[in-house]
Amino acid sequence: MFSDYLTESERQLVEKARVFGEEHFTEENVSRWYKEGGIPGDVAEAYRCSDLGYLGFSPERGGPDVSYTAQIAILAELTKSAGAIMPFQSQLLDFQVISRFANEEQMNMILKRYEETSRPCFCTAISDAGSGSDALGYRTTVRKKDGKLVLSGEKVFVANGQHTPYIMVSAKDLTEESDFISAMPSFWLIPSSCEGVSALPINKIGQKIIPFAALRFDNVELKPEWRLGTPYQALSQFQSILDIGRCIICAGSVGLAQAAFDDAVHHANARKIRDRRIGDFQQIGLMLTEMNSMLINMKAHINHACRSIEQGSGAKLAVALMKKYVPATAGEVANRAMQIFGGAGYTDSSRVGRIWIDCRGSQYAVGTDQIMVNIASRAILDKYAEQ
Amino acid sequence: MFSDYLTESERQLVEKARVFGEEHFTEENVSRWYKEGGIPGDVAEAYRCSDLGYLGFSPERGGPDVSYTAQIAILAELTKSAGAIMPFQSQLLDFQVISRFANEEQMNMILKRYEETSRPCFCTAISDAGSGSDALGYRTTVRKKDGKLVLSGEKVFVANGQHTPYIMVSAKDLTEESDFISAMPSFWLIPSSCEGVSALPINKIGQKIIPFAALRFDNVELKPEWRLGTPYQALSQFQSILDIGRCIICAGSVGLAQAAFDDAVHHANARKIRDRRIGDFQQIGLMLTEMNSMLINMKAHINHACRSIEQGSGAKLAVALMKKYVPATAGEVANRAMQIFGGAGYTDSSRVGRIWIDCRGSQYAVGTDQIMVNIASRAILDKYAEQ
Amino acid sequence: MFSDYLTESERQLVEKARVFGEEHFTEENVSRWYKEGGIPGDVAEAYRCSDLGYLGFSPERGGPDVSYTAQIAILAELTKSAGAIMPFQSQLLDFQVISRFANEEQMNMILKRYEETSRPCFCTAISDAGSGSDALGYRTTVRKKDGKLVLSGEKVFVANGQHTPYIMVSAKDLTEESDFISAMPSFWLIPSSCEGVSALPINKIGQKIIPFAALRFDNVELKPEWRLGTPYQALSQFQSILDIGRCIICAGSVGLAQAAFDDAVHHANARKIRDRRIGDFQQIGLMLTEMNSMLINMKAHINHACRSIEQGSGAKLAVALMKKYVPATAGEVANRAMQIFGGAGYTDSSRVGRIWIDCRGSQYAVGTDQIMVNIASRAILDKYAEQ
């Protein structure tokens, strides 16, 4: 889908993603994993052992030496193949995140764990129960109590939150009397087994291969060495993670949309009513045309954002525009695909219904549509004000 | 929601629907029924024994003496209360259908069964596997073989198709060598226990309180007295059933949309970010405004259609316009509600996600959006051509 | 278009509007008036002398004794007939406005002038150059200077602002040191010939039968008796004028949309491509269907608003929802009509292009779409908060 912007070797990796998907992501498998809320160990291991397995890690850590665009292209390809949001999406995000924050020791632990289990050993708990959209208005805190670091608060919507041995958690740092520091988020990598940590599953309506949990932290005692990064870098690291994270979400969205489109065109060719393929009805033709245009648009937005990140300029605007446009538009594509399938689109006999539901979740993850508008519009105004 | 067009006694019935829903349709119940794929016997019985229980039957059969608009208003109220498509919807449709077709004997059986079980004893199997949209292009047939009537074919998407002791089925009547008759649909009420009848569940992505099945008829021997109505009336009866059926579907849609809107406004008032209720953000305000307008529009379309049916003029156009506009728009309302809830809208902790999925199914049932456009546009052109 | 909600005698008035339009509003006339920026004296007189001529005045003043809905219906009919925004629209608004404010003497003058010239003798200058949307943030003021009342400021977008002998102008009342009074708008009816009044035409892109002007007031000396109404009633009178004014604007919009729809259906029937009327292409059929639905929606919104005003409850919300929905939707209808006409829709050989442009202006007049969202969303939130 993104081949114009890739090198030859990157293109080969994308092709490997396609082949990997073809082998493992049969609809029978995917719909079973959807019911079970996860992928089996052998698939996770096959992925780790493939050339894609360390995607998200830097080359020094074993990651492939590819551009962001290539990573996005690979994830989009995997998602297209599956027709569902796959754990490889959150995993890519997790590895990108942790690579920015963790020190040598932490990284070694994470890599070792990954080798052992073929799964990321941690989840990323950012959204506070009371203030998902207000990234800096959260109430989860780390304080000093009797000389000890104590974490309290409640996180929601944490992908894989119930299953990982570690939790990466963000908290307001109130350990020092510094307005500056308390305004920054602080990040910690803590064992889920700590006393005071509890997890409750949250039932999502879609994206069920990656289950959700709410996490409570009741006066959890932290060790200082669990801190990720330094207070002073946290904000800019966090910002760059949000940028990458938003691209990753959109990679999933475009993959889903492409799958829905492909399925819909095939159906429009195959399904005949009174010997006419339904694709020849103008109402269906109009939908196909709109869907194709939307795919062009989604890819353009993603490319634009990836390149802005790579070139280090204008990323804020480009990423927000992308994250506003792509997930909602993926839903529009899937919605049309469902209609083209007729009643079958509303059942398990096609995968477009599931795709439609999976698309929807990405209008919140890593920042809602509305927050994107706020970021983008401010960036637009500023860009022109400078002129 | 429709009080302007109702008599005082009709309004009281709607109020009873509200009270019935309040008592029985707690979110705990509804979400359990959703998982279980049906409502428990005591609720079915409570409904039958209420003043609403015989809705859809003529007054002589025990039905309340109310206008179509009132029936629609009652169903909309029940659906709003539940926040889910309820079996009372298909039941109302079934009773309307059967009242038009069945003879005295058949009716007595149906009523008796209803008294005993508090459920309709049959399902309505119209959509052929190969041609849902092409109502007259189906391949399910009744033929004469060795002097016997034999039914063969395959029906899909049959609401409650696996659970009812009888099946109302439509088939091409090839029993006589008459082009006229074979062009008409014929209707039959047959026991599910006949040899050659088999049913397979179809898993829907939503509207799960009413499960689906595919039904196969393999040379099923029919008795002549199972025929519903006469060949010559069948087409016009069928047409009037489609009209009513489309209103019933839309009643469900507007009920769902109203539920989503109500929930969203409450949330927009209650949820505070930095001490501001989120409803005060203009992006949320815009969504609320659009949702309120859509509700006004949906109701106007439904009223317009119901009155056209009651007045016996222009129903074809009014109904098709309604069925095109209402279900899709209900989805738009629900979609906005989901967004207003933030991530919670994508989970079980609110019901708006389920509402959104339930809305979607009504864009196919009793005729897709596209078929409605074809009907409506022809009617518009004809109306003006006559002038 | 609104016959359901009208009495028999009101319906007759609407019919008279139709007949009046048929006689006077030939396309030749209308397009000439469009170029000339006004209607000729004999048409103005014919209107005044018709049964519609005193519409907007109370029955005591000679106005017909009809509901708001009827007034709206009449104006919609006239506009439909013309396929252009007509001066009867601003005139109806002007008469409604002045009837709420003027005292006996002022009314007599206005009526006398109307009898003489068949035109309203004043224009309504509300929007300040700097703050159209911010109705109470204007900078036009009346102050006391050397014991005299002095008006200063600049008004824009004043319909007929260059041509009327009087101007109704709103201004901040700074004549007394009262915060309360200065927070209210004050209204004045002043002769255009006063020293210090100047008018500059503003060229609109549409609605050209009613030309615009900007008005400057340079220390214009006011006589106390030119004040309209009393300070204490001004705000509530102003509010009720806005409500009526918004209905009037929407009456124009729906009239334009109906005209565009009628023309488009006729064209879709008449225009043949390879012997097929273009209305049979599904893409055209889809547009016709959407247009018809939008008309139903627009009328529902207008009815809803008019009845809320008449019943004195919920008008704020109903009117804002209407004013947000109707003008923009009229544009959508006209836009589709233009497309159905093909290239001819972009020329003078049909009137749908002009209709499309005229529609656009109503998305600002008497409050923009955005201001309506702000009013409506607050009213929605409050309504539910009370529950």
Added chain:
Amino acid sequence: MFSDYLTESERQLVEKARVFGEEHFTEENVSRWYKEGGIPGDVAEAYRCSDLGYLGFSPERGGPDVSYTAQIAILAELTKSAGAIMPFQSQLLDFQVISRFANEEQMNMILKRYEETSRPCFCTAISDAGSGSDALGYRTTVRKKDGKLVLSGEKVFVANGQHTPYIMVSAKDLTEESDFISAMPSFWLIPSSCEGVSALPINKIGQKIIPFAALRFDNVELKPEWRLGTPYQALSQFQSILDIGRCIICAGSVGLAQAAFDDAVHHANARKIRDRRIGDFQQIGLMLTEMNSMLINMKAHINHACRSIEQGSGAKLAVALMKKYVPATAGEVANRAMQIFGGAGYTDSSRVGRIWIDCRGSQYAVGTDQIMVNIASRAILDKYAEQ
């Protein structure tokens, strides 16, 4: 706007277009030319003498040696600068067209004329009065009558049709009894002064700098040497002209949209209400965000189409998708810009209203939105059917 896809020297040409626009296209000039229906001779000459003057001609004829994308980029820049559809648009199309068809002699005449007058000496008359959309269903014909070639028919919507000394006209070739040949369009370059040629102005609602005419051909006697190209190439030449022509139209659209966006952002920064710039209202921010996304999408579509043409594969689909998406979307951008300007957007005091009207015309020129859907959907279906 397209710099990513241009070479350095192409980028310099675009910059020259910008400078040329800055110098000549002041708003005062443009709005005067709009009223007058054309640009003055000195501007036409300045353009011809600039480095852009022979755009559309092949390098051998003096045209710059640049890609299609570059030509599009230059035209978009000029249009953005002017905020109006400029004659350079039809001129670029005309030169592209004629370069494909004309023989040496014809080309020399055209170039000579261009040098003399700085205007194209011909207009392009394709659309038949009866069948604009049905490119091969036209009724303009060339027949043999008494051994002479005779042209009869009526063309409409011909840009500059009244003013050029020559007319390029398409006609059904009935000179030979060959079904094959009569199915092809034939093209002719004829003097407007021929007997039997008459032209009538058609008043457009926009794009007024390029006036329209209808042309009648009443048994016009043709000379054989006026034929353009050979019968056998005509169809493929015609197709390639349509492809280029559609790109050119879209270049104009994106230029208009960019102008509207730029103006709107500046206004959103500058206009203050109660000391808040209006861009900070979320409703305005949402519009700005959507506009920016649409611009990204439009450019992506144009790039995609230009590259498909250049690479000679997939052009049919890419061009149709572009021509469906871009002009309508430009209108959406302009529509939002108008709203951001408030009432001023509906007047001459800003140029966004004119831009909005100019945008609209491009939804018909060189093929309507609907025809594009038909082409694109067929191409999509075919592409997948082959797989």
